[in-house]
Amino acid sequence: MKIQDALLIGGLARGKVIAGEKGISRDITAIEVMEVPEVMSWVTPGVLVVTTFYSIKDLPNRQVEIVQALIHQKAAGIVIKLGRFITSIPIEIIHLADQHNFPIVTIPKDVTYISVLTPLYEKLYLEKQQKTVELQHPLYEIEQSSFSSLPEALNRIAEIVNSPVYIEDLDGRLLYVAALFHADGWRRSTSLFSKPYYSDYIKEVTRWENDVLTNKYAVFYKTGLRRKILLPLIWKNSLFAILHISYTDKELFQGVSPNHLNNVANKLSQLFISDQLYLQKNRQDDLEAIEQFLLHLDDINATKTAIIVNFYGNWLKLTNYPKHQVIDYSSLIRKELYGLVNQLTTCENFIFEKYNKFYLFLYCKEKTYGQIVAQWNEMIERFNGEDSWNFTRVAISPSIKTPTSFEEHVHTVTKTMEIGLKIKPEHTVYTHDKLGIYEILLQLTSDLFARRYTQNVLFPLLQEDNDLMETLQMYLNENGNVSKASEKLFIHRRTLNYRIQKIEQLLNMDLNDADNRFILKFCLMIKDLI
Numbered sequence: 338m339k340i341q342d343a344l345l346i347g348g349l350a351r352g353k354v355i356a357g358e359k360g361i362s363r364d365i366t367a368i369e370v371m372e373v374p375e376v377m378s379w380v381t382p383g384v385l386v387v388t389t390f391y392s393i394k395d396l397p398n399r400q401v402e403i404v405q406a407l408i409h410q411k412a413a414g415i416v417i418k419l420g421r422f423i424t425s426i427p428i429e430i431i432h433l434a435d436q437h438n439f440p441i442v443t444i445p446k447d448v449t450y451i452s453v454l455t456p457l458y459e460k461l462y463l464e465k466q467q468k469t470v471e472l473q474h475p476l477y478e479i480e481q482s483s484f485s486s487l488p489e490a491l492n493r494i495a496e497i498v499n500s501p502v503y504i505e506d507l508d509g510r511l512l513y514v515a516a517l518f519h520a521d522g523w524r525r526s527t528s529l530f531s532k533p534y535y536s537d538y539i540k541e542v543t544r545w546e547n548d549v550l551t552n553k554y555a556v557f558y559k560t561g562l563r564r565k566i567l568l569p570l571i572w573k574n575s576l577f578a579i580l581h582i583s584y585t586d587k588e589l590f591q592g593v594s595p596n597h598l599n600n601v602a603n604k605l606s607q608l609f610i611s612d613q614l615y616l617q618k619n620r621q622d623d624l625e626a627i628e629q630f631l632l633h634l635d636d637i638n639a640t641k642t643a644i645i646v647n648f649y650g651n652w653l654k655l656t657n658y659p660k661h662q663v664i665d666y667s668s669l670i671r672k673e674l675y676g677l678v679n680q681l682t683t684c685e686n687f688i689f690e691k692y693n694k695f696y697l698f699l700y701c702k703e704k705t706y707g708q709i710v711a712q713w714n715e716m717i718e719r720f721n722g723e724d725s726w727n728f729t730r731v732a733i734s735p736s737i738k739t740p741t742s743f744e745e746h747v748h749t750v751t752k753t754m755e756i757g758l759k760i761k762p763e764h765t766v767y768t769h770d771k772l773g774i775y776e777i778l779l780q781l782t783s784d785l786f787a788r789r790y791t792q793n794v795l796f797p798l799l800q801e802d803n804d805l806m807e808t809l810q811m812y813l814n815e816n817g818n819v820s821k822a823s824e825k826l827f828i829h830r831r832t833l834n835y836r837i838q839k840i841e842q843l844l845n846m847d848l849n850d851a852d853n854r855f856i857l858k859f860c861l862m863i864k865d866l867i
Contacts, residue, residue: 338365338460340414340440343385347456348449352416352442356431360438365413368457370450371403382411387418387453394422401429408437415439416453420446474593476582480600486615487608491515500563500583504570504609506664509533509542510655512578513609521583522562528726529673530652530666535562542579550576553595553602566590568602570609577663580605609663616668623687627698630687631740642706643737646697646713647750648674649758650729653695670695673727677720681712691747706736710768717765732757732767752776760865775866778859782866791860791867797843805843808836813858817848 341361343349354361366383372392380386386407393399400423407415417426426441434441444453474480475497484490495502495515503514503524510530518527525534532538541557548555549569557565563583570578580602584590590598655666671688674695678686684701701709713731721728732754734746749769756775757767781787798806808826812833815821823833837848846853 338457338464339363340365340385340442343457343460344442346460348444348452349416349442349457351448352444354440354442355426356434356441357414357437357439360414360440363413363440365457365461368454368461370454380407380410380412383413384410385413385416385457387416387450389418389422391422397427397429400427401433404430404433404439404441408433408439413440414442416442416444418446418448419443474597475589476593476601477597479604480597484604484608487513487605487612488515490605490608492517494582498582498584498589500585501581502583503527503581504578504605505533505542505581506578507542507546507576509538512664512669522559523557523565526724526726528652528724529669530655531724531726545579546576549579553599556590566598568598568605570602570606572606572610572663575663578609613663613665613668616672617665620668620671620688620690623689627687627689630685630698630700631743641700641702642704642709643698643700644706644709645734645737645743645746645750646678646699647732647734647754648695648697648729649731649754650727652727653729677716677729680716681709684709692751694751696747696750709733710766714766721765730754730757730765730767733769735769749773775862778862779866782863787863788867791863794844794856794860795864798840801843805836805840808833809840809857810861812837812848813854813861817854 339361340363343365344352344354344361364383365385367381368385368387369379371386371388390400393403404415417423419425426443430441433439476494478497479490479494482493484493491502491504491513492515495517499517501515501518501521501524503518504512506512509532511524511527511532512529514527520526520534523533523535523538524531535541545555545557545567549567553569555567557567563585564587566582566584568580568582569576570580653670655670667690671690674688674697675686678688678697678699681699681701683703684699686700687698689696689698699709704712710733713733717729717731732750734750734753737743737746753767753769753772753776756772756779757764760772760775761767795806798809808822811822811826812819815825819830819833819837823830826833840846841848844857846857848854848857
């Protein structure tokens, strides 16, 4: 309780601050009635002294000395009743109080001590009880505080317990995690939707679902793992996720009532829902922004590039995961993807969804198409290197020239991704300029003549062992360079030359002839696509 708070309570509400007003924010730790002037023997820091100056009513110099002593002892302030024994305060006291921001409050003579003291004692008692609760409940601050976002609250909890804090869904998938994280036997990855490392996590999560609903919390501890207190996140009487609070001090949560833990869980549940609504609004805002952007898209020149990027990864397939309708997995994916694409400075970007897939509309004023592709290669390599859980590939469309070609480019980049996954599964970035030819070839795979032609050309090799087919493929990939081809096949040059001669005999083709190499390359590509 501060002086300014006390001035609103009971009889002291009729009091008036006549000096030291700048000190009314001082804390009051105790209240004492003073009639004996020897204050040095009993005054403690933070005490609020109440007096009539009865014993020194005719000794103004002694009154000044007492105020000096109170200031020296760091008392909170002094309340003086005027009109009964003294009618005014010495000017020296006024100056002294103002100089040290020491509050002096006067009350009329008809205000009784009991009307002043009783409410103040009650207030102090309640505050001490509250502090006792705070000491017993490490998350009391979380109960009482307001947070602008769920991540902010999780980070604060992690700071308090000095251990990892995160939220998992009812299948153990990670939804949110505080910045402070240390891997342990339960969880090693902080990637979105990653699952626990603990082998029997499904059994444990199933048990927790019952425990947290029955007891409002659960405790988990296994040898070699951090202790964890588990709180249920509930919306409309339905459990949708579990908050994990790790801690190392085994006595940290002893004595904390289930009701206090329930209050924390309720606050985190509300923050979760608020965050979901915020992310959903962002999705709608992006769709409207793309629409407006395309309407005003001016002519693209050498310094302006607009493209569409398609994302692919197993973790992106949870778009419509039906486990619980409260959790919008799609919005969480968008949030994660924005963490990746926001590295593209000087570019405007908008993520959207179509056909249960994720796309990015990207408009850069100061980057060429080649520069954008190069940066994507760096970004994806770095992103995939951080954690294998969320391994991601991207396909990049050609530059968009007109607003009306937007849908066409969505189709093109989707097809580019499909082809890249089939033809170049070892790559992570696919571009239409390099893979667009395969779209034509894919159409030819359904042409009976093309299939027969390919079969007839390659038939002699198909009857032999696979070494010859592999050798031909590598030889053509290296543009007829014997040294490079033999090196990549881990065979001697003479062995490679022998195989090439045998291939030429079987196919009745001279591989030094450019037309023959084109025919064979074409047939091998059709074969791979069939």
